[in-house]
Amino acid sequence: MELSRRNFLKLSGVATGSLLLPTTTAQAREEPSTFPLRKRVGEVPTICTYCAVGCGAIVGVQDGKVVSIEGDPDHPINRGSLCSKGMAMAQIPHNPQRVTKVLYRAPGSAQWEEKSWDWAIPRIARLIKKTRDENWISKTPAGNVVNRTEAIAFLGGSQNTNEECYLWVKALRALGLVYIEHQARI
Ligand code: SF4
The missing domain is CATH 2.20.25.90 (ADC-like domains)
Structure with a gap:
């Protein structure tokens, strides 16, 4: 038979339809398989x-x-x-993403180095003290006593617990910090 363009389209339609329809009535009636929606835990x-x-x-x-x-x-x-x-x-x-070791990147470096807490804690303390002392404000230009530093800021995170936040704020106020923020507000 010569296959005209019209006949070709008709045959293609029939072939596609038979692929989409269930081949038997029994298959059409088959129940979908069941699976538990919740694990029993x-x-x-x-x-x-x-x-x-x-x-x-x-x-x-x-x-x-x-x-x-x-x-x-x-x-x-x-x-x-x-x-x-x-x-x-x-x-x-x-949390597999959690960093469990001290990582230090020196100024200007693109590399992180692993360090010990014994190395990190005194260094952090020294730099905080130095920055605080060099930028201490005892009085405002108008002569009001304020005793604060504006050179250090602290950013808390939503993973901090209530008790941690309490201790942080006590320590930060004692150091004279005024820029104390939480990530949820910025
Ligand atoms: S609102 Fe507070 S107590 Fe409630 S889920 Fe969030 S962090 Fe937990």
Whole structure:
């Protein structure tokens, strides 16, 4: 048979249709396979470790490991919701991105070097003291006593707990810092 353009299009349509339709009525009636939507894990109620709101959470535990965290719908404070910090609670001990060693990049260098805490802590303390002393403001031009430094700023993060924040702010105010901020506000 000579295959005209019109016949070719008709045949192509039939072939495509037969590919898309189920080949038998039995197949068309086949039930979709079922699978569990939730893993059966031990659920442990807890309170978020971060801010003082004190949201309730339910932690899913499987083989001794945290596999899920969700807001506790029965908790009177958050009624099932959690903020991003609460949702990330599982990362507190196990975050693979967490830096666990001191990394130092010298001024002008493109390389990070591993250092010990014994090297880092005295250096940090020395540089803070030096910067503070060189930039100490006792009085404003109008003669008001302020006793502060504007040369050091502190930026907190949403991963800091309430207790850490309390200690940080005590130390920073004692040092005379006034530029104290939190990442969520910038
Ligand atoms: S950090 Fe978020 S989830 Fe945790 S207690 Fe505060 S508001 Fe609730």
